[in-house]
Amino acid sequence: MTSWQTAIATCHQAAEGFVVVTLLQAKGSTPRDGGSKIVVTQTKTFDSIGGGGLEHLVITRARDLLAQGVPVQCVEHFPLAGKANQCCGGSVSALFETFPESKRSVVVFGAGHVGKAVVQVLSECDARIDWVDARAEQFPEVIPGNVQRLVLDQPEMLIETLRGDAIVLILTHDHALDYRLLRRLLDETELSSIGMIGSQTKSNRFRARLRRDGIPEEEDARWRCPVGLPEVGGKLPMEVAISIAAEVLSQSLPLDGGEMVGASWKSVQAVLGKP
Known part of the structure; x- marks a missing residue:
């Protein structure tokens, strides 16, 4: 027993x-x-x-x-x-x-160094995590119980199934995939918490591209790049992950x-x- x-x-x-x-x-x-x-x-x-x-x-x-x-x-x-x-x-x-x-639903796109570190931190917190990547070999052998591993050739196909209160983190290795995910999230959902890893230059380029693709400027309030609390410094994967996780945990739970x-x-x- x-x-x-x-x-x-x-x-x-x-x-x-x-x-x-x-x-x-x-x-x-x-x-x-x-x-x-x-x-x-x-x-x-x-x-x-x-x-x-x-x-x-x-x-x-x-x-x-x-x-x-x-x-x-x-x-x-x-x-x-x-x-x-x-x-x-x-x-x-x-x-x-x-x-x-747990009422906190987090979707992590990307199983690279930062993605692994973010999942490692958030898996110890009050959250249910969907972890998505097209590369099965990127995932560790042992996955925490509150994490669901999803190997999808087209990760953006998950978007139509997301909960309306999900927190989405775009942490992939591919800028083209990042943009496809972001555009579909803005175009097809009402999600208000979308974070993306990257520089301010990447953020500015994506915003300009969204305007050209017909996504209005007011939609920019729904996504952040670079994601993470700016007061948490450092560039190592775990340092970046702590900054991102801190931002996620600072958001109110839908209780x-x-x-x-x-x-x-x-x-x-x-x-x-x-x-």
Whole structure:
């Protein structure tokens, strides 16, 4: 059986939503003591709080909370002879802590030195990453769980499938491909966060070319070149990657409801005071 500690690490690495349920208090005869934990995702469970009707109720409630898509903390009471239909006769109070699936979607075009470094940094953060290149040999053998490797002969074909809130990074080795990607992104999507590696000279040339190709000047607000926070200096691949990742992480997450809704101490006291 996978322990709850290992499960949390695995879910974080895969950017998969999960709920940690902790038995805060066990009164009378119960399957497990206070402090026992179970980790619940929409399709799997890890560790156990004793099985039976109680565990079924807890898993169902955890998945209902996870489906809301926002971070929540709450405490609930379960009399085993009532809600759980178990003959133990005791009762438990459980803390539910939800950690929804990452809302930050990042698409990285290019698996060169900078692309590898950017993915290395962002894969350790709260993000789901699509990593695209036509050269299969450019990808490392081991890919983090929250990264999807996509080998596409025509990387621009991915554009029509992108989420409307995706953050796109164009980090390829080919200026012609960079321009094709940029033009299609501006022409076919409403994406507002498109970053491209390159110099100010490259940026100026691409802007002039976009004008000639009929892309209006107001569309320039949707893309940046050079991408990255200017105050983060350095030209080595990892230094550039840190600058780019810092810019990505500085952008607001599209969270419905914002920060975690915590359980108030008053509500916890009320639940723990139940027989």
